[in-house]
Amino acid sequence: xxxxxxxxxxxxxxxxxxxxxxxxxxxxxxxxxxxxxxxxxxxxxxxxxxxxxxxxxxxxxxxxxxxxxxxxxxxxxxxxxxxxxxxxxxxxxxxxxxxxxxxxxxxxxxxxxxxxxxxxxxxxxxxxxxxxxxxxxxxxxxxxxxxxxxxxxxxxxxxxxxxxxxxxxxxxxxxxxxxxxxxxxxxxxxxxxxxxxxxxxxxxxxxxxxxxxxxxxxxxxxxxxxxxxxxxxxxxxxxxxxxxxxxxxxxxxxxxxxxxxxxxxxxxxxxxxxxxxxxxxxxxxxxxxxxxxxxxxxxxxxxxxxxxxxxxxxxxxxxxxxxxxxxxxxxxxxxxxxxxxxxxxxxxxxxxxxxxxxxxxxxxxxxxxxxxxxxxxxxxxxxxxxxxxxxxxxxxxxxxxxxxxxxxxxxxxxxxxxxxxxxxxxxxxxxxxxxxxxxxxxxxxxxxxxx
Numbered sequence: 001x002x003x004x005x006x007x008x009x010x011x012x013x014x015x016x017x018x019x020x021x022x023x024x025x026x027x028x029x030x031x032x033x034x035x036x037x038x039x040x041x042x043x044x045x046x047x048x049x050x051x052x053x054x055x056x057x058x059x060x061x062x063x064x065x066x067x068x069x070x071x072x073x074x075x076x077x078x079x080x081x082x083x084x085x086x087x088x089x090x091x092x093x094x095x096x097x098x099x100x101x102x103x104x105x106x107x108x109x110x111x112x113x114x115x116x117x118x119x120x121x122x123x124x125x126x127x128x129x130x131x132x133x134x135x136x137x138x139x140x141x142x143x144x145x146x147x148x149x150x151x152x153x154x155x156x157x158x159x160x161x162x163x164x165x166x167x168x169x170x171x172x173x174x175x176x177x178x179x180x181x182x183x184x185x186x187x188x189x190x191x192x193x194x195x196x197x198x199x200x201x202x203x204x205x206x207x208x209x210x211x212x213x214x215x216x217x218x219x220x221x222x223x224x225x226x227x228x229x230x231x232x233x234x235x236x237x238x239x240x241x242x243x244x245x246x247x248x249x250x251x252x253x254x255x256x257x258x259x260x261x262x263x264x265x266x267x268x269x270x271x272x273x274x275x276x277x278x279x280x281x282x283x284x285x286x287x288x289x290x291x292x293x294x295x296x297x298x299x300x301x302x303x304x305x306x307x308x309x310x311x312x313x314x315x316x317x318x319x320x321x322x323x324x325x326x327x328x329x330x331x332x333x334x335x336x337x338x339x340x341x342x343x344x345x346x347x348x349x350x351x352x353x354x355x356x357x358x359x360x361x362x363x364x365x366x367x368x369x370x371x372x373x374x375x376x377x378x379x380x381x382x383x384x385x386x387x388x389x390x391x392x393x394x395x396x397x398x399x400x401x402x403x404x405x406x407x408x409x410x411x412x413x414x415x416x417x418x419x420x421x422x423x424x425x426x427x428x429x430x431x432x433x434x435x436x437x438x439x440x441x442x443x444x445x446x447x448x449x450x451x
Contacts, residue, residue, distance in 0.1 A: 022216030031177030068397030070146025075390030096206035168296035175290035253399030292368020314432030317366035321425030
């Protein structure tokens with residue numbers, strides 16, 4: 001009895017690990033730095049491209065595309081090499097270095113453009129040339145950013161029943177960190193220290209994420225599996241179901257970013273239309289995406305991460321998108337603040353935040369929840385964690401790349417805000433129903449039992 005009493009505390013001590021919270025903190029810091037860079041790049045490219053709306057679209061398109069490609073490439077690399085920690089740390093160092101080199105490189109490319117571009121170029125041709133040069137600046141750091149989440153998910157997952165909840169934590173904290181980065185950059189850092197000092201701070205945050213990941217790995221007492229394990233009932237070997245999962249991820253990215261564009265346009269007519277207003281909408285959007293990802297733990301505890309669940313999530317996202325239209329039509333306009341009145345400005349910003357939260361929160365929570373659920377359905381074995389996340393990530397970001405171009409340049413001019421809202425929301429509802437009945441029909445025909 002005495003032997004047993006002395007062994008129990010030792011066993012509980014060995015089972016305890018502070019590594020998961022530290023890995024989540026590393027994910028938070030990586031997301032914070034990523035959004036700091038994105039906002040800085042938009043500011044700098046606004047002067048390079050000459051028009052703010054084009055600079056935003058270029059940065060967003062390259063940002064999403066780089067994230068998706070990087071997630072797939074480095075996710076698969078972490079599976080093949082088993083060196084997820086080394087991959088994450090290397091990526092953060094490269095991101096920090098690329099973030100600092102962006103400024104001299106952007107000036108150099110600007111000079112190259114001025115020396116090579118003929119004076120008779122049309123506006124469209126000149127814009128394409130400038131956008132191509134800008135894409136060259138952003139491709140490497142955004143490609144590296146995409147690999148950080150799959151690598152961290154590989155590091156934090158040790159047992160079959162951990163993948164869903166722990167990936168939800170990593171992705172959720174990464175996205176919440178992005179919201180914090182956007183908020184801090186626009187409201188605090190840029191007004192107080194300027195562009196270059198903010199870039200140095202972002203690089204310091206990258207370095208902090210590296211240190212914390214190394215400490216987390218050193219203090220990680222959970223044994224890692226030596227062989228592949230099968231996770232919850234997944235879609236292994238069913239190519240049709242994989243196509244449905246990736247198609248759903250693409251539509252979720254398309255619908256979520258399209259609605260963000262629509263919300264930004266609609267709320268701009270009620271807000272003060274300053275840079276702070278647009279940042280407020282972005283922060284609320286990212287914050288709700290992150291919180292939605294964290295909610296997957298609640299579903300996982302109740303064994304609700306199934307095919308049916310993702311269909312219900314998509315229907316819920318579409319219906320709540322329709323509800324956001326209802327709220328938009330009933331929001332009062334935010335009154336203009338008095339110049340140099342910090343109290344009035346703070347009140348206006350608070351009102352804008354609360355109104356954005358009312359409009360954006362519910363559908364964005366659904367979209368945030370959809371991503372980890374889709375990754376779980378795509379996930380097969382421990383040896384394929386990075387690749388599974390990367391494939392869903394790429395599909396989701398492919399939809400995100402198309403969304404601002406399709407919505408901003410084609411649908412809104414053709415249909416207007418209200419009709420585009422309705423088409424996007426009802427389209428998401430219809431997509432969810434199609435997914436639901438497709439899988440239900442296959443289960444009834446005995447092709448594959450539903451989850």
